[in-house]
Every structure is written in structure tokens, then in C-alpha cells.
Amino acid sequence: MRDYDLIIVGAGPAGLSLAARLAQAPLRIALIDKEPRQNLASPSYDGREIALTRASIERLRTLGAGQRLAPDESAPLRRAEVLDGASPYVLPFTDRRGDEPLGALVPNAAIRRILFESVIEQDNCDLFAGQAASIESIDENSAKVRLPDGSQLTGKLIVAADTRFSALRKSQGIGARMVDFGRTMLVCRVRHARPHDGIATEWFDRGQTIAMLPLSGNQSSFVLTLDAHEMAAVRALTDDAFARQVERRTKKRWGDIALASARYYYPLVAVYADRFVAPRFALLGDAAVGMHPVTAHGFNFGLRGAFALGNEILSAQRQSRDIGAPQGLRRYEQGHRRATLPLFAATNAIAKLYSDERPLARLARGAGLRLMNATPGARRLVEASLSGAHA
Numbered sequence: 001m002r003d004y005d006l007i008i009v010g011a012g013p014a015g016l017s018l019a020a021r022l023a024q025a026p027l028r029i030a031l032i033d034k035e036p037r038q039n040l041a042s043p044s045y046d047g048r049e050i051a052l053t054r055a056s057i058e059r060l061r062t063l064g065a066g067q068r069l070a071p072d073e074s075a076p077l078r079r080a081e082v083l084d085g086a087s088p089y090v091l092p093f094t095d096r097r098g099d100e101p102l103g104a105l106v107p108n109a110a111i112r113r114i115l116f117e118s119v120i121e122q123d124n125c126d127l128f129a130g131q132a133a134s135i136e137s138i139d140e141n142s143a144k145v146r147l148p149d150g151s152q153l154t155g156k157l158i159v160a161a162d163t164r165f166s167a168l169r170k171s172q173g174i175g176a177r178m179v180d181f182g183r184t185m186l187v188c189r190v191r192h193a194r195p196h197d198g199i200a201t202e203w204f205d206r207g208q209t210i211a212m213l214p215l216s217g218n219q220s221s222f223v224l225t226l227d228a229h230e231m232a233a234v235r236a237l238t239d240d241a242f243a244r245q246v247e248r249r250t251k252k253r254w255g256d257i258a259l260a261s262a263r264y265y266y267p268l269v270a271v272y273a274d275r276f277v278a279p280r281f282a283l284l285g286d287a288a289v290g291m292h293p294v295t296a297h298g299f300n301f302g303l304r305g306a307f308a309l310g311n312e313i314l315s316a317q318r319q320s321r322d323i324g325a326p327q328g329l330r331r332y333e334q335g336h337r338r339a340t341l342p343l344f345a346a347t348n349a350i351a352k353l354y355s356d357e358r359p360l361a362r363l364a365r366g367a368g369l370r371l372m373n374a375t376p377g378a379r380r381l382v383e384a385s386l387s388g389a390h391a
């Protein structure tokens with residue numbers, strides 16, 4: 001039996017961010033992940049290029065992680081444009097003052113690596129890699145976690161950052177609202193002949209949603225969303241046939257295309273936990289809020305949550321209060337719900353509207369873009385959310 005203050009299950013971006021937030025605190029932290037240490041230290045590229053808001057870029061620097069990115073691992077996002085089908089209408093999003101990037105694109109693997117490097121240098125955190133944790137018991141005074149080798153860890157608080165299909169959440173009887181979009185997202189890197197000028201383009205077309213996210217040089221992340229049936233046909237294409245198909249799907253807007261990475265596939269299921277906290281237990285990252293990626297907020301919310309929960313833990317520790325006491329956990333839950341629920345609902349509504357091919361939905365989409373452009377308040381809200389000003 002080993003004794004800790006805080007046990008974090010899941011050393012993904014969210015769990016690592018919480019551990020890093022508490023680097024200076026006189027707390028004993030156990031960080032557990034089922035992946036072997038080598039996979040955590042050098043995560044493989046998984047096709048995800050994370051659009052970080054300005055607030056998230058700042059937070060990663062505060063954690064001492066942002067500084068560890070190589071120059072070619074971060075590409076500025078200067079502007080975002082939304083297109084609807086064949087319509088020439090473009091809805092642009094820029095920085096409010098027009099002079100600063102909206103954010104940056106960074107590979108998920110790089111985010112995991114830099115956070116891991118920061119955490120592994122901490123004196124107050126023990127890593128248990130290659131071990132899937134389960135909850136043994138939680139009572140008034142402490143919480144216990146069991147590892148597969150039979151050993152047990154005790155703490156005052158367990159934080160579950162163990163993916164959107166969190167087994168720990170389920171084990172504590174916390175339900176979640178799940179929205180299965182029945183669609184699959186393909187992500188990969190492509191090289192193209194024409195420059196992207198730092199513009200992210202999101203393109204809602206008949207039966208498909210496409211995004212081209214600007215990376216360094218003449219490279220972009222190509223993101224394609226289709227129903228599972230159509231995606232099966234795309235999976236079967238050779239790399240060369242796939243590149244030709246990307247040219248056709250993007251109407252050669254970026255010129256000739258060559259595939260620059262493997263292709264990765266993600267089934268689209270959004271998840272929102274019914275509660276984020278229970279006695280001596282809190283959910284973090286996708287385990288609390290698993291977003292549809294179309295509005296690029298999943299990790300941005302996870303990082304926000306790590307700071308919110310971390311601040312509650314820090315203030316309890318400084319005032320010699322119990323870090324697992326309900327008051328602090330409830331404040332985290334209330335604040336994080338307020339910050340995430342409106343965008344969770346709006347994102348799901350957008351994803352549904354833009355995958356609906358009925359004539360009324362198509363009409364609503366065209367009208368929606370124009371209405372948003374004509375309503376400065378609505379556009380500013382989205383721009384603020386893109387830069388993270390709301391977080």
C-alpha cells in the first residue's frame with residue numbers, strides 16, 4: 001500500500017496537464033497510465049493536429065511545456081473561413097484586432113510529449129506506466145486505487161482522465177450523455193502546390209465535411225468526415241488514388257496534392273458526463289467533456305479544466321483544507337460546466353445540421369452563414385471562442 005495525496009488515472013494531455021499544474025505544490029502525486037512508459041515519452045503521430053486557442057498556448061507556457069516545442073511543431077492559425085457547398089459565400093473569422101493569429105496548430109503527439117517531459121522532471125510525481133487502474137474503494141477519509149499487479153495506492157482524491165469512454169466514471173455510477181453521429185473522421189497530412197497563407201478552411205458540402213488546417217510549409221492537415229459506409233470505400237483506396245480524390249473533393253483549391261502521412265480514422269461520439277465530481281472523485285478532460293472535433297475545443301477544454309481543478313487543489317492545500325472535500329470539487333464542476341456546456345450543445349447542433357442533407361437543412365445552412373456574418377455579436381462570440389477569450 002502506498003500513500004499519496006492525489007491519484008491521477010490517465011497520463012493523456014489532460015491528466016499530464018493537471019500533474020504539471022501542481023508541479024510546485026507540496027503534494028505527493030501518483031500518475032497512472034496503462035500505456036508503457038516508452039509510448040508516453042515518445043508518443044506516435046496519431047493524425048490529430050490540435051488547434052490551440054491563444055489561452056491554451058499561454059497555459060502550456062505557464063506549465064513550462066510550450067517552450068519545449070520545436071519551431072516546426074507549431075504553425076500559426078491566422079484566419080478561419082467557413083464555406084457552404086458550392087456557394088461562393090465565405091464566412092471569415094479573424095482576430096478582433098486583425099493583427100494576431102487566432103491560435104496555433106500543434107500535433108497531439110507533440111503536446112503529449114512536451115507535457116510528459118515537464119511532468120517527468122517534477123519531484124512530487126511518481127509515474128506508474130503500463131498499468132490499468134481501477135477503483136478499489138472510496139470512503140469518508142480516503143480513496144483507493146488497485147493496479148493489475150495487486151498493489152494498492154491510497155489518496156485523498158482520485159482524478160479520472162481516462163478518455164471519453166471512462167471506465168472509472170462508469171465504476172462510480174456517473175452516467176453520461178452520448179451523441180453518436182454515425183460518422184467517421186479521417187485525418188492525415190497532405191502537401192499541396194498552392195500556399196495556405198495560414199488560413200484554416202472548413203467546408204460543408206453534400207454528404208461530406210472537409211477541413212484543411214494550415215501546418216508548416218506547404219502542408220495541411222486534411223480532415224474528412226463521411227458516414228461510416230462511404231468511409232469504408234475511402235479506406236480501400238491506395239495512397240495515390242486517395243490523393244487524387246482529395247484533389248477532386250477540394251476542387252483543386254490547393255492545387256496538386258500528395259499524401260504526407262498515414263491516414264487515421266476516428267468514429268465520432270460526443271460525451272458529456274452527468275456530473276463531474278463525486279466524493280473524493282473528479283472527472284477531467286474527455287472523461288468529463290468529450291467534444292465533437294468540428295469546433296476544435298476538446299483539449300482546449302481539457303487544459304482549462306486542469307487549471308480550474310488544479311487551482312481548487314492548490315488553494316485547499318495552501319489553506320490546509322482537505323483537497324478531496326466537496327466544496328472545492330463543486331466549484332470546479334460549476335465553473336467547468338458553465339464554460340463548456342453552451343459550446344458542447346452548439347457544436348453538436350452544427351455537426352448535425354451540416355450532416356443533414358434534407359433540403360430544409362441545406363437552406364438553413366446557407367441562411368445561417370449569412371445571418372452570422374450579418375450579426376456582429378454572433379461572429380464575435382465565435383471569434384472569442386476560437387482565441388479562447390471565453391475560457
Ligand SMILES: Cc1cc2nc3c(=O)[nH]c(=O)nc-3n(C[C@H](O)[C@H](O)[C@H](O)COP(=O)(O)OP(=O)(O)OC[C@H]3O[C@@H](n4cnc5c(N)ncnc54)[C@H](O)[C@@H]3O)c2cc1C
Binds near residue numbers: 108132133185293302
Ligand atoms: C480527429 C480529432 C481532432 C481533434 N482536434 C482537436 C483540436 O483541434 N483542438 C482541441 O482542443 N481538441 C481536439 N481534439 C480533442 C483532443 O484530442 C482530446 O480532447 C484530448 O486528446 C483528450 O485528452 P485526455 O487526456 O482527456 O484523454 P486521452 O487523450 O484519451 O488520454 C487518456 C489516457 O488515459 C489512459 N487510460 C485510460 N484508461 C486507463 C486506466 N484504467 N488506467 C490507466 N490509464 C488509463 C489512456 O492510456 C490514455 O493515455 C481532437 C480529437 C480528434 C479525435
